Amino acid sequence: MNLRDLEYVAAIDRYRNFGRAADACHVSQPSLSAQVKKLEERLGVELFARTSSGVFTTDAGARIVATAKDMLRSAQRISDTAAEYHDPLSAPLRIGMIPTLAPFALPYLSKSIRAVAEDLNVIYREQPTHVLLTELEERVVDVAMMSGPIERTGYRFTPVFKEPLVLMVSASHRLANIDNISPCDIPVEELLLLTKEHCLRADTISLCDDKNIGVDVPEQILATNFLTMTHYLAEGVGCTLVPMMARPILECVNSEMRFITIDDSSYGRDIGFVSRKGCPREHILMALCAEIRSRPPMNVAPLS
The missing domain is CATH 3.40.190.290 (D-Maltodextrin-Binding Protein; domain 2)
Structure with missing residues (x-):
C-alpha cells in the first residue's frame, strides 16, 4: 500500500461518504472506490460496510484507519521538517x-x-x-x-x-x-x-x-x-x-x-x-x- 491508499481510507472514515471523500482527495468517486476495494482484497478484510443508511467503518477498519492516520501524520512531519530547513516560512x-x-x-x-x-x-x-x-x-x-x-x-x-x-x-x-x-x-x-x-x-x-x-x-x-x-x-x-x-x-x-x-x-x-x-x-x-x-x-x- 502507499500513502495515497491511506489518505483514501482516512477520508472515507472522516466523511462517511465515498463521494465527499473523493472530492476531498481530488479524485473521481469510481477511482477512489476501486482503489479501496483493491486494498480490502489485498488485506483480506472489509474496511467499510456499505449500507443503505450510509458508510460505516468496520471493527477491523477502525483499527487499520487509526494506524493509517498515524502514518499520515508521521509522513506530514517528515515533509514539514524538511520544509523547515529548506524554507522556514513554507511549512x-x-x-x-x-x-x-x-x-x-x-x-x-x-x-x-x-x-x-x-x-x-x-x-x-x-x-x-x-x-x-x-x-x-x-x-x-x-x-x-x-x-x-x-x-x-x-x-x-x-x-x-x-x-x-x-x-x-x-x-x-x-x-x-x-x-x-x-x-x-x-x-x-x-x-x-x-x-x-x-x-x-x-x-x-x-x-x-x-x-x-x-x-x-x-x-x-x-x-x-x-x-x-x-x-x-x-x-x-x-x-x-x-x-x-x-x-x-x-x-x-x-x-x-x-x-x-x-x-x-x-x-x-x-x-x-x-x-x-x-x-x-x-x-x-x-x-x-x-x-x-x-x-x-x-x-x-x-x-x-
Missing part, C-alpha cells in the same frame, strides 16, 4: 497555548505574527502545560506560549511580557467597591481555584502561600475556565485570581464581575515561548518575541 508554524491564555491572547498573537511574517500559515493548539511539553517533545507543536520559567533540558524559555493577576469578585461581594487590595487582605479562604491541570492553580497557591486557601469553597465545586467561574461568583461563591488579559472579555460576558488591582508586582506571571534548542525557525520566533516586546498587549510589562 505551517504550530503554536501551542495554555487554556488560561489562549482565549484572550490569540487575536493579539495572530496580529503580531502577521506583522512579522504576513504569509506564514499558523496552526494553534490549546492544551494544558504538561500536554504542551509532551507535544513539543513529540514535535506536534513547534513552540508553546505559556507561563514560565520552564526549565527543561534541550529547551529554552523566552519571556516576552509579565501579566499581572487581579482579584475578581461579584458585584455583591463585600470587596466589590474597592479598586486596590494588598496581598495580606486577599480573602484566601474564599479563593476558587481552577482544576489541577491548569498551571495558574499552582501559581495561585504559591503566591497566596496560605494553608487555608479555598477552605470556605465547597470542595465539590469545579471550574475548568474563567467563564464558568464568573457564574459561580455571581451565585455568591467567593472570589478568584485571573490574569489581566482575561479582564476585558470577562467584563463583557458577565457584567456582574468586578476587578481589584493587587498592590504587589509579584502577583503576576511571566508569559513567553518554549522552543526546542536548535529549532530551524528560531529566527522567526525571535522576530516574533521582539515584535511582542515592542508592542505588548495592554496593561502588561514587556520582558527581555
Whole structure:
C-alpha cells in the first residue's frame, strides 16, 4: 500500500461518504472506490460496510484507519521538517497555548505574527502545560506560549511580557467597591481555584502561600475556565485570581464581575515561548518575541 491508499481510507472514515471523500482527495468517486476495494482484497478484510443508511467503518477498519492516520501524520512531519530547513516560512508554524491564555491572547498573537511574517500559515493548539511539553517533545507543536520559567533540558524559555493577576469578585461581594487590595487582605479562604491541570492553580497557591486557601469553597465545586467561574461568583461563591488579559472579555460576558488591582508586582506571571534548542525557525520566533516586546498587549510589562 502507499500513502495515497491511506489518505483514501482516512477520508472515507472522516466523511462517511465515498463521494465527499473523493472530492476531498481530488479524485473521481469510481477511482477512489476501486482503489479501496483493491486494498480490502489485498488485506483480506472489509474496511467499510456499505449500507443503505450510509458508510460505516468496520471493527477491523477502525483499527487499520487509526494506524493509517498515524502514518499520515508521521509522513506530514517528515515533509514539514524538511520544509523547515529548506524554507522556514513554507511549512505551517504550530503554536501551542495554555487554556488560561489562549482565549484572550490569540487575536493579539495572530496580529503580531502577521506583522512579522504576513504569509506564514499558523496552526494553534490549546492544551494544558504538561500536554504542551509532551507535544513539543513529540514535535506536534513547534513552540508553546505559556507561563514560565520552564526549565527543561534541550529547551529554552523566552519571556516576552509579565501579566499581572487581579482579584475578581461579584458585584455583591463585600470587596466589590474597592479598586486596590494588598496581598495580606486577599480573602484566601474564599479563593476558587481552577482544576489541577491548569498551571495558574499552582501559581495561585504559591503566591497566596496560605494553608487555608479555598477552605470556605465547597470542595465539590469545579471550574475548568474563567467563564464558568464568573457564574459561580455571581451565585455568591467567593472570589478568584485571573490574569489581566482575561479582564476585558470577562467584563463583557458577565457584567456582574468586578476587578481589584493587587498592590504587589509579584502577583503576576511571566508569559513567553518554549522552543526546542536548535529549532530551524528560531529566527522567526525571535522576530516574533521582539515584535511582542515592542508592542505588548495592554496593561502588561514587556520582558527581555
